[in-house]
Every structure is written in structure tokens, then in C-alpha cells.
Amino acid sequence: MNNQIHNLYHKSNKAEKLIIGLMSGTSMDGLDIALCAFKGSGDQTKIRLLNFKTADYTALFRKQVKSIFSKRDVDLEMVCLMNEQIALTHALLINEAIAEWGFKNEDVDFIASHGQTIYHAPKLLHKQEGLPNGTLQIGDGDHIAVNTGIITLSDFRQKHIAAGGEGAPLAVYGDYLIFSKRGEDRIMLNIGGIANFTYLPSDVDPKKVFSTDIAPGNTLMDQYVQKHFDGIYYDKDAAIAKSGRVNHKLLNALLEHDFFEASFPKTTGPELFNLSYLEQAQIETQTESISREDIMATLCHFSAKGIAMAVQRTIGAHSQAKIFISGGGMHNLLLLELLHAALPNVQFETTDQLAINPDAKEAVLFALLANETLTGSIVDFGDREGVPSLSMGKISLPK
Incomplete structure (x- = not known):
């Protein structure tokens, strides 16, 4: 040999x-x-x-x-x-x-x-x-x-x-083996450039488990900051987004893509959710002149809305499921605040509670x-x- x-x-x-x-x-x-x-x-x-x-x-x-x-x-x-x-x-x-x-x-x-x-x-x-x-x-x-x-x-x-x-x-393969728990519906939500999750049903049946991309996570916010704010790579503590106001016309236009209606599992990336996607939505809604802070606020709401819609579609509006968060987006305080508001019946934790550093997951x-x-x-x-x-x-x- x-x-x-x-x-x-x-x-x-x-x-x-x-x-x-x-x-x-x-x-x-x-x-x-x-x-x-x-x-x-x-x-x-x-x-x-x-x-x-x-x-x-x-x-x-x-x-x-x-x-x-x-x-x-x-x-x-x-x-x-x-x-x-x-x-x-x-x-x-x-x-x-x-x-x-x-x-x-x-x-x-x-x-x-x-x-x-x-x-x-x-x-x-x-x-x-x-x-x-x-x-x-x-x-x-x-x-x-x-x-x-x-x-x-x-x-x-x-x-x-x-x-x-x-x-x-x-993530479906590792999430199922490490994090499934009988008697508890879990969603392992990773908010990186793209947000994705794994659904782990309470009966731990692998044939019901799936992982899917669900929405932009940090990618659009990071791209916008890097282009329009000198010397920074991301919106630390959501300071920029918090100083702006959401523009609902722009938000609704950003959400009008067939990706959000496609069945699970599905996948996407910055090949779709990029600054050209944002610019096209601004042209359609005549919002090219709104402030950069308002755009950042709207992008943060866009990520939160996309994530929340996918969670609700998977577990229903009144589920008592637990969501365990990992990835860079868990440090975005405004994003987390919006998710809590959109999913009031869901208990949020990080994977620290499961003995895995969420940044390392x-x-x-x-x-x-x-x-x-x-x-x-x-x-x-x-x-x-x-x-x-x-x-x-x-x-x-x-x-």
C-alpha cells in the first residue's frame, strides 16, 4: 500500500x-x-x-x-x-x-x-x-x-x-447530526453574506430536514458601506442604519423577486443580491435621491423581512420553535431587533447555548x-x- x-x-x-x-x-x-x-x-x-x-x-x-x-x-x-x-x-x-x-x-x-x-x-x-x-x-x-x-x-x-x-x-448535514433535539423544533439560522437556515423538526426525522438560502444577510449592506463610506467594511453596531429611516416603497420593490416565492430548498448569492439589484429598485421607485442612511436602514429591513418571511413559511406564525443564530449578522443589533419584532413567539439563542462558538459554526x-x-x-x-x-x-x- x-x-x-x-x-x-x-x-x-x-x-x-x-x-x-x-x-x-x-x-x-x-x-x-x-x-x-x-x-x-x-x-x-x-x-x-x-x-x-x-x-x-x-x-x-x-x-x-x-x-x-x-x-x-x-x-x-x-x-x-x-x-x-x-x-x-x-x-x-x-x-x-x-x-x-x-x-x-x-x-x-x-x-x-x-x-x-x-x-x-x-x-x-x-x-x-x-x-x-x-x-x-x-x-x-x-x-x-x-x-x-x-x-x-x-x-x-x-x-x-x-x-x-x-x-x-x-449546513443540513452537520446541523442535523449536531443540533437535532427530539421534542423541540429548531431553526439553525446563519446570517452571513446570505442568510440561510436549517430546519430541524422535533421528531428528528432526517427526511423532513432541509437547509435553504432565504434572503440577503449582510451582503448588500456590506457592499453599500464599502462603496459609499470611506475606510469601513461594514456597519458596526448598525450605527448607520439606525440613523436612517426605512423607505417602504424601496423595501417593497426589493422584495419583488421570484426568489422569495421559490420553494425550499433554494440557493442564491451576491450574483443576484448586489448593488445593481439595489439601483434597479431605486430607479423603479424613484428613490435615487434618498439619503445613504435611509438606504442602509431600508437594506437592514430588507434582510430582516426576507428572513422572517421564510421562518414563518416554515414553522407558521405561532410556532414555539427555537432559533439558534450564528454568523456575522448576529452582531447587527438593528437586524436582531427587527427579527424579534417580526417573530414574537420564537425564542432566539446563539449556538453558544449548544457549546459551539457561533462565529466558528x-x-x-x-x-x-x-x-x-x-x-x-x-x-x-x-x-x-x-x-x-x-x-x-x-x-x-x-x-
Whole structure:
């Protein structure tokens, strides 16, 4: 047996595995790095989050990624080069984090790398007859494996599409295994660039579980701030949005898209919800001259309304379900205030209450996907479009 294959086999069979999960989302503020200890698999999985950090990106690196992000026309040479550059940058940040935490690289068994999404194109959005769902994450797994010396699993979303899904969201697999609770309806709400949730029914039947994108989360607010307010990347504490007033004509126009009526599960991204989408709504409603503060207030209401509509559609207006929030949007105080007002019967918590740092949750979930690919058995989510029952992740060996 090849030594590298033997090493893969040996590490996969350890009683406890150390796996680093990585996540870099649409905000591109940095790389989430979560060092997790795993015992077991499937519904017997036991996870300990040992360390977590968000490693900052440099301004130059962020600019390079944004030059090819979520655009139909880009420099193909830059896409090619950034596939390697992202991986090399991530490998460097991983090596630094491991040393900072007092570990050695050989202590870590596996890396689970989400990569960096640069374009997401489900059929619902691209509408090109005869062409399939598509998505592209770059940050080559081989480069990460070679430059850290750690077996790396990456490119998770392609298997999901190959099996009939849309490539997103993937949280359904980890959320079901970690967070389901018999006797309690739960919604695991992640508010990142795009807001998505996983519905976990109280009877813990996997055939009823689904994950879906539901609305813009932070992406439009972040894009608008970065364009119109010098030197800041997001609206800290919703200070700008709180100083403005919602424009209901503009809000209603923003909500008039067939995405919001499409059935669950579904997926979207900044390819749809971007500044061009906002500008078109302003033209339609003749609101081009309203203040920037009013636009930010309206965008915050837009995110809250989209999220609330999806929750109500799933659990009903009077459900006693619990919502566990994670992602950057949980720090937006106005957004949370609006969600509480729209969903008065729902109890809100963060995943801290479930022993997972909410900022680390997505990185932890990709580490779990790797653990399931290495040692798990496939959970049967039923024969449903958009929720294929499968394992995911391509394996890259260090040598």
C-alpha cells in the first residue's frame, strides 16, 4: 500500500481525530480557522472545539479576490493565479494558527477547506436552457496539503451538485447530526453574506430536514458601506442604519423577486443580491435621491423581512420553535431587533447555548463534513430534490 494511503487509513481510524475546519465567506474579512477534536461519526459524533480564530486578510489580498468575485466577466489569468494564491495564503494562516495554539502540524490529522466561492450559478439564477447548476470555489487543496503537510479535504460543493443538489447550503448535514433535539423544533439560522437556515423538526426525522438560502444577510449592506463610506467594511453596531429611516416603497420593490416565492430548498448569492439589484429598485421607485442612511436602514429591513418571511413559511406564525443564530449578522443589533419584532413567539439563542462558538459554526461544520467522509455512514435524507444523501470532499495528500 502507498505510504500516503496507509497514513490516510491510519488517521481515519483513530479514536479521536484533530481536524481543522476552514471557512472564507462572501464578506472576505478573513479566514475562519477552527481546530476540532472528533470522536465517532453520524449521530454518535462528539465534537470539542479546541481553538478558533479569524485570521485577517491583507488589504491587497482582499482586493485581489474581489477582482474576480461574483462577476460574469473577469480576467481568466487572475482566476487561475488566485486558485493557487488563495491556497498558499490559507496554508500560511493555518501554519501560524497551529503554532500560536501550541500545536505542531503533525498533531493535526486533517484539514477541511471550504475554499473561496467566486461564483455561484444555480439554474434558478442563470436561467440558461440546457445548462446545469454550477458553483466555483477556488483555493487548491493540493497546495494546502503540500504547504502544511496535512491531508486536506476540499471542494465539497461539487459532489452535492453532481448528486442533484445546487451546491448550497451544505449546513443540513452537520446541523442535523449536531443540533437535532427530539421534542423541540429548531431553526439553525446563519446570517452571513446570505442568510440561510436549517430546519430541524422535533421528531428528528432526517427526511423532513432541509437547509435553504432565504434572503440577503449582510451582503448588500456590506457592499453599500464599502462603496459609499470611506475606510469601513461594514456597519458596526448598525450605527448607520439606525440613523436612517426605512423607505417602504424601496423595501417593497426589493422584495419583488421570484426568489422569495421559490420553494425550499433554494440557493442564491451576491450574483443576484448586489448593488445593481439595489439601483434597479431605486430607479423603479424613484428613490435615487434618498439619503445613504435611509438606504442602509431600508437594506437592514430588507434582510430582516426576507428572513422572517421564510421562518414563518416554515414553522407558521405561532410556532414555539427555537432559533439558534450564528454568523456575522448576529452582531447587527438593528437586524436582531427587527427579527424579534417580526417573530414574537420564537425564542432566539446563539449556538453558544449548544457549546459551539457561533462565529466558528460554519468552519466547524466543514470539519464535520470531512469527518463524515472519512469515517461516517451516509444519513438517509430521503429521495428529495436538493437534499442528496452523500459524503463530500476531495482528498489531497501532502506528498
